[in-house]
Amino acid sequence: MKSLLLGILFLVALTAWSQHRDYPIQAVPFTNVKLTDNFWLPRIKTNHTVTIPASFERCESTGRVKNFEMAAAKSGKFCTIFPFDDTDIYKTIEGASFSLSLYPDKNLELYIDTLITKILAAQEPDGYLYTARTINPKEPHHWAGPERWVKERELSHELYNSGHLFEAAAAHYQATGKRNLLDIALRNADLICSVFGPDKMHVAPGHQVVEMGLVKLYRITGKKEYLQTAKYFIEERGHYTGYDPKSKDPWKSGAYWQDHKPVTEQMEATGHAVRAGYLYAAMADIAALTDDKAFLNAIDSIWNNVVTKKIYIQGGVGAIGDGERFGENYELPNATAYNETCAAIANVYWNHRMFLLHGDAKYIDILEKSLYNGLISGVGMDGKSFFYTNAMEIKNSFLHKDMEAQRSGWFPCSCCPTNVTRLIPSVPGYIYAQKGSDVYVNLFISGTSSITVNNKPVQIEQKNNYPWDGKLTFAIAPKTAQAFNLLVRLPGWSQNQAMPSDLYTFADASDKKVVITVNGKPENYTVQNGYAVLNKKWKKGDVVEVNLPMDVRKIVANKNVKNDIGKIALQRGPIVYCAEWPDNNGKTSNLIIPAGTSFTTEYKADLLNGVTVLKGEATAIKVDTQHNAVSTTKQNFTAIPYYAWAHRGKGEMAIWFPVTITDIDIISK
Structure with a gap:
């Protein structure tokens, strides 16, 4: 009896520890x-009906699927460009799996199964899966190296491929309950765990994501080796002796791969922005699952560095095209901004995890900023055209080689289109969160959620016209009356905060407050970490209304951001605006918006799939080339949401506008 009691107590303690x-x-x-x-x-819906089918079709037409078929046959020649092209199939399967939960589709599910069959056939008996080598091991892709893993640190992307396989397998299993892709992933993960470790092969993966993928497999299986290997890969960074720690070159120093020093000594964001975002997200996972305070302290410091010194006003990160990387502190040029779409996606993943760690609304503020601006700008409204980079301005007189002025169907490196494919349908998973009897409302997106609070079902229905309207309605419907805390995020922009730092601030403070009513009566709410806390015994039929002020706000940048000195940007609600050539007499680079300019708003259902535009008056600089004269004139000014630019032809665009004329550059042809 005593031993049985001790066993029960041990299981209870183990359960408490694991929780x-x-x-x-x-x-x-x-x-x-x-x-x-x-x-x-x-x-x-467009992602389901257009983007996913187009992505799969392009995987077929470009040879990505054929690579798996040739790997199964052990015959042929790798027929695409990059050894990580396998991941475009994995990421599209991940997106399609998310999409199936919203739109059950037997034909899509059957097609995914046929692809999974091909992936299985391409997998080697010990679990290795990498078509760039398996097709012809004697002549692998020149990035792959003569043997497995030998170029993983720099070029091969073997572990990167595995990471996206794991992420796809986890989503597919969660959405469908099928194990066919999951079993492939587990065999590959078991191989990786047998090869890498403190007393085995040493490497810091050249392109992070395998760490996030291993954590997802750990959550599904509980197999501790997956978590241990994920942590090992992160802890292996900063120990390679082949780098020059004194070099300013990020490749020679290892900073490009975030491999220049141990992760616990890294206090600022550096190197390739996508790799960095995936690393920081994985560090958050490990910090949560192992209670690693050193990891937590590092990503807290890095997050602070990004938000105070290295993020654009529309949520883009990775300012420098040379290396697709973070620049120095406050190095945020507009004319050459890079802002890879994948980096915005990685930023969403990371900030969501930071919220789950800390419960502070500031992380969702950054997530929302990226989501509504610098991320969805990366996909066209047709669902099949994409930006790899996301420009901050386009001038006809200057177009940097790395900048895109119009979207493309796909790219030789098509990581961004397939990354968008998997991010868009996962948005419902960012709306709500829970900690015991605390229910968090993070994003304002109409729909119904089913939540269990204190072992009792609760339904929350959101109704709104966000982001155009700040009136939010929440119908609360517990099965039986019960008490819990509803925590509604008060967006930073509704609290006079353009950014949770001094990197960007509103030019003028607003005295408008967020008004909340419960069943029509004003609610005196408390604020906790950026959330309005509504503590009630809720019953079916209770209705919460939240009114967010939706004024047009002018934004100024920190004086250390040299390119934005003397300029303003415009924001309304979560939406950052830009001016585009079709609405402003064919140009935007000649516009000045005086400090006292006021704006009106108008919703246009027939423009850009329905948008609220801003209207005002600007000063335009006019050049009379016949008489070599320069003058100014007043003209109507229109701004559209930044995410919607580049849908009406190729021309100028700007986010930041000077408030006065201080000088003029003379450009001669």
């Missing part, structure tokens, strides 16, 4: 949220 060793806040799964939203549902 503690995780994110203190848990996201409400995307499968528990059904959208009716006018902003996001059409995008998710």
Whole structure:
């Protein structure tokens, strides 16, 4: 009896430990949220009907699928450009799996199964899966090296491929309950765990993502080797002796790969922005699951560095095209801004995890900024055209080689289109979160969620016209009356905060407050970490209304951001605006917006799939080439949401506008 009691106590203690060793806040799964939203549902539908089929078709037509067929046959020649092209199939399967939870589609599910069969056939008996080598091991891709893993640190992307396989397998299993892709992933993960470790092969993966993928497999299986190997890969960074720590070159120093020093000594964001974002997200996972305070301290410092010194006003990160990387502190040029779409996606992943760790609304503020601006700008409204980079301005007189003025169908390196494919349908999973009897509302997206609070079902229905309207309605419907805290995020922009730092600030403070009512009566709410806390015994039929002020706000940058001195940007709600050539007499680089300019708003249902535009008056500089004269004139000014630019032909665009004329550059042809 005593031993039985001790065994029970041990199991109870083990259960308590395992529950503690995780994110203190848990996201409400995307499968528990059904959208009716006018902003996001059409995008998710387009992703399902256009983007996913187009992505799969392009995987077929470009030879990505053929690579798997040749790997299965052990015959042929790798027929695409990069050894990481396998991941475009994995990422599209991941996106399609998310999409199936919203739009059950037997034909799509059957097609995915046929691809999984081909992936299985291409997998080697010990679990190795990398078509760039398996097709012809005697002549692998020149990035791959003569043997497995020998170029993993720099070029091969073997572990990167595995990471995206794991992420796809986790999503597919969660959405469908099928194990066919998951079993492939587990065999590959078991191989990796047998090869790499403290007393085995040493390497810091050249392109992070395998760490995030291993964590997802650990969550599904509970197999501790997956978590241990994920942590090992992160801890291996900063120990390679082949770099020159004194070099300013990020490749020679290892900074490009975030491999220049141990991760616990890294206090600022550096190197390739996508790799960095995936690393920081994985460090958050490990910090949550192992209670690693050193990891937590590092990513807290790095996050602060990004938000105070290295992020654009529209949520883009990775300013420098040479290396697709972060620049120095405050190095945020507009004319050459890079802002890879994948980096915005990585930023969403990382900030969501930071929220789950800390429960602070500031992380969702950054997530929302990226999501509504610098991320969805990366996909056209047709669902099949994309930006790899996301420009901050386009001038006809200057177009940098790395900048794109119009979207393309696909790219030789098509990581961004397939990354968008998997991000868009996962949005429902970012709306709600929970910690015990605390229910967090993070994003304002119409739909119904099913949540369990204190072992009792609760349904929350959102109705709104966000991001165009600040009136938000939440119908609360517990099965039986019960008490819990509803925590509604008060966006930073509704609290006179353009950014949770002094990198960007509103030019003028607003005295308008967020008004909240419960069942029509004003609610005196408390604020905790950026959330309005509504503590009630909720019953079916209770209605919460939140009114967010939606004024047009002018933004100024920190004086250390040299390119934005004397300029303003415009924001309304979560949306950052830009001016584009079709609305402003063919140019935007000649516009000045005086400090006292006021703006009106107008919703245009027939423009850019329905947008609210800003209207005002600007000063335009006019050049009379016949008489070599320069003059100014007043003209009507229109701004559109930044995400919607480049849908009406190729021309100028700007986000930042000078408030006065201080000088003029003379450009002669």
